Amino acid sequence: MRLELGKIFIKDVQFGEVTKVESGVLYVNKEELLEAVGGDEHIKSIDVDLAKPGDSIRITPVKDVVEPRVKVEGPGGIFPGILSKVDTVGEGRTHALKGVAVVTTGKIVGFQEGIIDMQGPGAEYTPFSKTNNIVVVAEPIDGLKQHQHEKAVRMIGFKAAQYLAEAARDLTPDEVEVFETKPLLEQIAEYPDLPKVGYVYMLQTQGLLHDTYVYGVDAKQIVPTILYPTEIMDGAIVSGNCVSACDKNPSYVHLNNGVIEELYKQHGKEINFLGVIITNENVYLMDKERSSNWTSKLCKYLGLDAVIVSQEGFGNPDTDLIMNCKKIETQGVKTVIVTDEYAGRDGGSQSLADADAKADAVVTGGNANQVIVLPKLDKIIGHVEVVNVIAGGNENSLREDGSIEVEIQAITGATNETGFGYLSAKTY
Numbered sequence: 001m002r003l004e005l006g007k008i009f010i011k012d013v014q015f016g017e018v019t020k021v022e023s024g025v026l027y028v029n030k031e032e033l034l035e036a037v038g039g040d041e042h043i044k045s046i047d048v049d050l051a052k053p054g055d056s057i058r059i060t061p062v063k064d065v066v067e068p069r070v071k072v073e074g075p076g077g078i079f080p081g082i083l084s085k086v087d088t089v090g091e092g093r094t095h096a097l098k099g100v101a102v103v104t105t106g107k108i109v110g111f112q113e114g115i116i117d118m119q120g121p122g123a124e125y126t127p128f129s130k131t132n133n134i135v136v137v138a139e140p141i142d143g144l145k146q147h148q149h150e151k152a153v154r155m156i157g158f159k160a161a162q163y164l165a166e167a168a169r170d171l172t173p174d175e176v177e178v179f180e181t182k183p184l185l186e187q188i189a190e191y192p193d194l195p196k197v198g199y200v201y202m203l204q205t206q207g208l209l210h211d212t213y214v215y216g217v218d219a220k221q222i223v224p225t226i227l228y229p230t231e232i233m234d235g236a237i238v239s240g241n242c243v244s245a246c247d248k249n250p251s252y253v254h255l256n257n258g259v260i261e262e263l264y265k266q267h268g269k270e271i272n273f274l275g276v277i278i279t280n281e282n283v284y285l286m287d288k289e290r291s292s293n294w295t296s297k298l299c300k301y302l303g304l305d306a307v308i309v310s311q312e313g314f315g316n317p318d319t320d321l322i323m324n325c326k327k328i329e330t331q332g333v334k335t336v337i338v339t340d341e342y343a344g345r346d347g348g349s350q351s352l353a354d355a356d357a358k359a360d361a362v363v364t365g366g367n368a369n370q371v372i373v374l375p376k377l378d379k380i381i382g383h384v385e386v387v388n389v390i391a392g393g394n395e396n397s398l399r400e401d402g403s404i405e406v407e408i409q410a411i412t413g414a415t416n417e418t419g420f421g422y423l424s425a426k427t428y
Contacts, residue, residue, distance in 0.1 A: 002180040003230035004093040006173030010100045013132040036163040042152040044141045051133040056378035061113030062412045063104040064157045065250040068097040068165035079235040081216020090230035095168040101131040104157040105382035106138040110209045112391040114245020114412035122374040125414040191272040195305040204312040205280035211240040224279040224294040229260045244391045246368045246414040258419045281317040296327035306334040318353040329358040340365035340415035365415035366423035376402030
């Protein structure tokens with residue numbers, strides 16, 4: 001598959017009479033946007049606000065983050081099986097509004113939603129402090145069940161991104177990047193002397209608001225399978241979960257998966273990037289065994305020399321991560337695992353819930369238990385009182401002076417396990 005990704009760079013976002021892009025500014029007709037996302041019987045009110053880099057604004061609880069993209073050539077549409085028909089995507093041309101994100105918030109759904117600070121020390125931990133954020137505040141009707149609440153807010157975020165992306169449909173992109181993966185035998189034959197590399201993409205699927213969707217299907221219902229990397233860039237995978245904010249993959253991260261983009265950069269130079277194997281993270285041992293068996297089988301079937309394996313979440317999914325690693329290594333395929341750590345506030349505890357000697361090449365996104373104090377900011381979008389109950393917070397997190405003491409676990413994207421973040425390690 002060959003996908004042209006046309007990038008339109010946005011330096012500012014403002015409300016205006018017409019939704020359009022002009023001179024690098026996205027103007028948004030607020031009333032039209034509200035009309036486009038409204039109508040869900042489970043939501044009693046919706047509002048839209050703006051949060052820009054450097055603003056003294058805190059957004060919490062953050063449900064999802066979505067980048068506006070629109071399909072302009074080729075089969076299917078963005079978010080197949082969700083907003084578009086289930087045609088196979090990943091070919092043709094897609095336009096993306098870069099530097100813009102739809103952020104959804106409102107009354108908390110679960111207890112693992114996050115914080116985005118647009119300035120201050122918290123902004124240094126989240127990549128979404130650098131985006132021009134169109135924040136949709138969706139408040140549910142009283143007594144709404146959590147799964148209905150999550151779905152309603154999820155769909156509102158996608159609809160908002162779809163509406164905004166239409167402004168990019170007929171534009172000439174500032175930059176066009178081409179991504180191509182050929183059918184397997186052609187791809188292998190094109191670079192026969194380069195190591196054959198794949199990507200095992202673990203998706204959070206533990207249920208209880210821990211869901212991810214593939215072409216509209218709850219991924220806990222799938223067995224591991226193969227995707228063209230470009231399918232993911234067209235929204236074939238979207239977030240539907242409320243896991244810890246630091247290592248959750250918002251839909252924005254699925255669209256902009258850094259592992260995939262880096263593998264493409266090395267494709268044809270140092271490696272032959274053959275594709276993506278998606279797999280799920282299960283609760284029960286039998287399901288974990290089944291999925292890790294299939295994942296390792298597919299690695300061998302593709303004749304891979306090496307794979308990168310990325311996790312989403314922590315704790316129970318650590319078992320899936322290590323199972324995948326062990327079994328893939330046993331097939332003679334080298335692995336590098338990408339995870340984060342929950343090593344205690346002092347960094348002295350065991351980082352992962354499971355381990356194995358074969359997991360000897362590890363990239364870490366950081367220690368999610370690290371504590372940070374976030375100063376009071378001038379404006380709150382959402383409900384700041386929830387910082388006392390979200391993962392990473394405690395009953396004393398919100399202080400009388402408006403500052404917040406939390407683990408970075410509470411900050412959206414702080415330790416993301418695809419590397420979509422700012423933390424790194426340096427040797428002195």
